[in-house]
Amino acid sequence: MSDPLKADNVIEARGLLKLYGSTRAVDAIDLSIRKGEIFGLLGPNGAGKTTTILMMLGLTETSGGSVDVLGFNPVRQPLEVKRRVGYLPDAVGFYDHLTARENLIYIARLLDIPRRETDGRIMEALRAVQLADVADRRVATFSRGMRQRLGIAEIVMKKAEVAILDEPTSGLDPHATFELLEMIRGLKKSGVAVLLSSHLLDRVQSVCDRVALFNKGKIALMGTVVELANQVLGAGHPILVEASGTDVPAALKGIEGVQQVVPDGTGTWRIVADRDVRAAAAQRIVGAGGSLTRLAELQPSLEEVYTRYFEEARRAA
Amino acid sequence: MLRNQGRREGSPFTGVGPVFVKELSDHLSSTRMLVLTLFVIVFGALPVGFTLQTLREVTQSDQYLFLRIFTVSPQQAPISFITALTFMIPLMAIGLGFDAVNSEFNRRTLSRVLSQPIYRDALLLGKFLGGLMTLAVALTALFLIVFGAGLLLLGLPPRGPEVVRGVAFLLVAIAYGGVWLAVAMLFSVIFRSTATSALCSLGLWLFFFLLWPMIAQAITTGFMPAQFRSVDEVLSLEAFSSALQRLSPGTLFGEAVLGLLQPETKAFGDFANLVMAQTRGMIPGTPLPFDQSLLLIWPQITGLIAGMIVVFSIAYIVFQREEVRA
Numbered sequence: 001m002s003d004p005l006k007a008d009n010v011i012e013a014r015g016l017l018k019l020y021g022s023t024r025a026v027d028a029i030d031l032s033i034r035k036g037e038i039f040g041l042l043g044p045n046g047a048g049k050t051t052t053i054l055m056m057l058g059l060t061e062t063s064g065g066s067v068d069v070l071g072f073n074p075v076r077q078p079l080e081v082k083r084r085v086g087y088l089p090d091a092v093g094f095y096d097h098l099t100a101r102e103n104l105i106y107i108a109r110l111l112d113i114p115r116r117e118t119d120g121r122i123m124e125a126l127r128a129v130q131l132a133d134v135a136d137r138r139v140a141t142f143s144r145g146m147r148q149r150l151g152i153a154e155i156v157m158k159k160a161e162v163a164i165l166d167e168p169t170s171g172l173d174p175h176a177t178f179e180l181l182e183m184i185r186g187l188k189k190s191g192v193a194v195l196l197s198s199h200l201l202d203r204v205q206s207v208c209d210r211v212a213l214f215n216k217g218k219i220a221l222m223g224t225v226v227e228l229a230n231q232v233l234g235a236g237h238p239i240l241v242e243a244s245g246t247d248v249p250a251a252l253k254g255i256e257g258v259q260q261v262v263p264d265g266t267g268t269w270r271i272v273a274d275r276d277v278r279a280a281a282a283q284r285i286v287g288a289g290g291s292l293t294r295l296a297e298l299q300p301s302l303e304e305v306y307t308r309y310f311e312e313a314r315r316a317a
Numbered sequence: 318m319l320r321n322q323g324r325r326e327g328s329p330f331t332g333v334g335p336v337f338v339k340e341l342s343d344h345l346s347s348t349r350m351l352v353l354t355l356f357v358i359v360f361g362a363l364p365v366g367f368t369l370q371t372l373r374e375v376t377q378s379d380q381y382l383f384l385r386i387f388t389v390s391p392q393q394a395p396i397s398f399i400t401a402l403t404f405m406i407p408l409m410a411i412g413l414g415f416d417a418v419n420s421e422f423n424r425r426t427l428s429r430v431l432s433q434p435i436y437r438d439a440l441l442l443g444k445f446l447g448g449l450m451t452l453a454v455a456l457t458a459l460f461l462i463v464f465g466a467g468l469l470l471l472g473l474p475p476r477g478p479e480v481v482r483g484v485a486f487l488l489v490a491i492a493y494g495g496v497w498l499a500v501a502m503l504f505s506v507i508f509r510s511t512a513t514s515a516l517c518s519l520g521l522w523l524f525f526f527l528l529w530p531m532i533a534q535a536i537t538t539g540f541m542p543a544q545f546r547s548v549d550e551v552l553s554l555e556a557f558s559s560a561l562q563r564l565s566p567g568t569l570f571g572e573a574v575l576g577l578l579q580p581e582t583k584a585f586g587d588f589a590n591l592v593m594a595q596t597r598g599m600i601p602g603t604p605l606p607f608d609q610s611l612l613l614i615w616p617q618i619t620g621l622i623a624g625m626i627v628v629f630s631i632a633y634i635v636f637q638r639e640e641v642r643a
Contacts, residue, residue: 050642057432059641079327079434087432093425097343109335110433151429 015065027217041197043214086155096140125157145176229300246290332435340447367391383475407497414501499628533561576614580604
């Protein structure tokens with residue numbers, strides 16, 4: 001941790017490699033996660049997200065490269081890493097015959113939390129995820145969303161510095177997803193760095209500070225959502241125009257700064273320009289006698305970046 | 318597996334305690350334990366009840382009458398208490414261990430537990446010790462019941478040496494259970510399906526109890542010369558046959574228990590007993606002191622404990638190599 005450049009990184013992977021036989025499940029990736037940020041690992045199933053996570057926790061051996069979590073090496077010092085990192089596995093399971101509280105007591109014992117503090121910390125954690133009123137109900141009666149929240153409670157109780165969440169929202173209904181994402185934001189607010197993996201893009205987009213796009217064991221793209229959009233969809237301002245009554249593409253192409261006009265369904269076009277051309281576009285269409293029904297600036301969506309990227313990757317292959 | 322990054326740090330025993338306590342409390346409060354207890358009572362109490370009836374009719378004086386509760390086959394049923402135990406202990410151990418690891422995997426609790434500061438070693442060891450402790454509790458309870466029944470129905474308190482031998486027998490029984498617990502846990506590590514691992518454990522159990530004696534017999538017969546030329550030849554063949562039989566933990570347990578509970582036992586094998594009596598001038602039917610009996614069965618006890626450790630180590634190695642992800 002003496003390196004000042006590294007001081008702000010809680011997780012640092014360099015050339016991290018995992019081989020299963022001759023397949024490269026994780027192919028020499030570089031990744032760093034900063035203090036207090038929410039970082040998203042995105043990509044299709046089997047792209048190497050979970051394997052990367054397991055290597056960071058020391059739960060599976062690395063085949064090469066190095067990884068550093070909070071200044072510890074998960075291969076040599078897994079206990080130190082696991083004491084400080086909370087992990088919510090994909091489709092987390094609990095002991096069904098025990099209550100929520102008993103499940104957490106077991107983990108508290110494993111964490112060697114002093115007995116005097118255990119009760120207080122458990123209740124505090126359960127309150128944070130709104131499960132305090134069902135603390136003494138058996139987990140067998142819990143819904144999927146409640147189990148995920150109990151998993152978050154475990155991380156809160158652990159007072160983890162880093163939370164690693166594997167597909168936290170998969171299989172949840174929209175409301176439960178919303179609640180869970182709120183709790184993830186809550187983790188960030190309390191100073192926890194969050195690493196989450198997902199294939200649910202629009203949800204992830206709303207919470208992630210930065211994302212990494214995984215493809216076949218490699219990180220294809222990494223950065224903020226806007227950065228990725230610029231990289232994949234091209235820089236500039238995408239605009240959606242809905243109009244009729246005139247030759248819309250011709251009218252739009254004449255505007256200064258417009259680079260591309262692409263039809264997007266009947267009567268709608270998508271414009272890519274290097275500046276905000278909404279005012280000019282409205283003027284042109286109305287001036288040409290057309291009727292403008294919609295004019296909107298498009299927020300770059302991760303979904304679009306993702307789809308476009310994989311389309312291009314397929315075409316290139 | 319590349320291990321180029323050097324040794325891992327931290328004690329492999331971190332967390333054994335909590336796992337042990339949880340396993341023990343899970344076992345003791347489970348329905349399965351209730352079923353096992355019923356099982357033990359039915360199969361253990363019945364032979365003892367019959368034996369006690371038989372023993373009450375015995376009139377001749379016997380120094381070790383109390384220990385006969387364990388060893389005598391009653392008239393009503395051809396099964397003594399220790400024979401019943403030879404069968405039952407493996408079944409109990411398998412019942413406690415067959416889903417030790419794979420159930421955690423199937424409930425998806427394994428990766429969550431392993432992401433706590435604990436090595437896999439500790440998880441496996443804690444589970445093993447929890448199971449062993451449960452077994453010990455059950456066997457001790459059974460042992461005390463039998464002792465109590467003997468006390469009541471025979472109206473005769475056990476003498477000091479009998480108590481010592483009885484307690485030693487209890488310890489051997491727990492070690493025997495440990496072997497089968499380790500076997501069951503090995504299968505629970507190897508197979509993801511609990512049904513498969515239960516089936517394999519039970520299959521191995523049946524193999525050792527039904528088939529192995531026959532196979533060992535057949536092999537011995539194959540080595541039998543057309544004509545025995547000396548006593549030594551007979552003895553060595555018997556030794557060979559015993560060695561084969563002793564590959565089964567049940568045989569080791571049976572012999573160890575016989576040595577402990579039947580103080581007259583001086584050697585294993587009919588012919589060996591006879592030769593012992595004639596060549597060393599030992600009078601058949603005279604009991605050995607406890608330390609001599611212990612010396613006699615020491616190899617059997619070490620064999621059981623060694624078997625337990627070996628099987629557990631194999632389970633440990635397999636578990637280390639297993640991937641935790643679904």
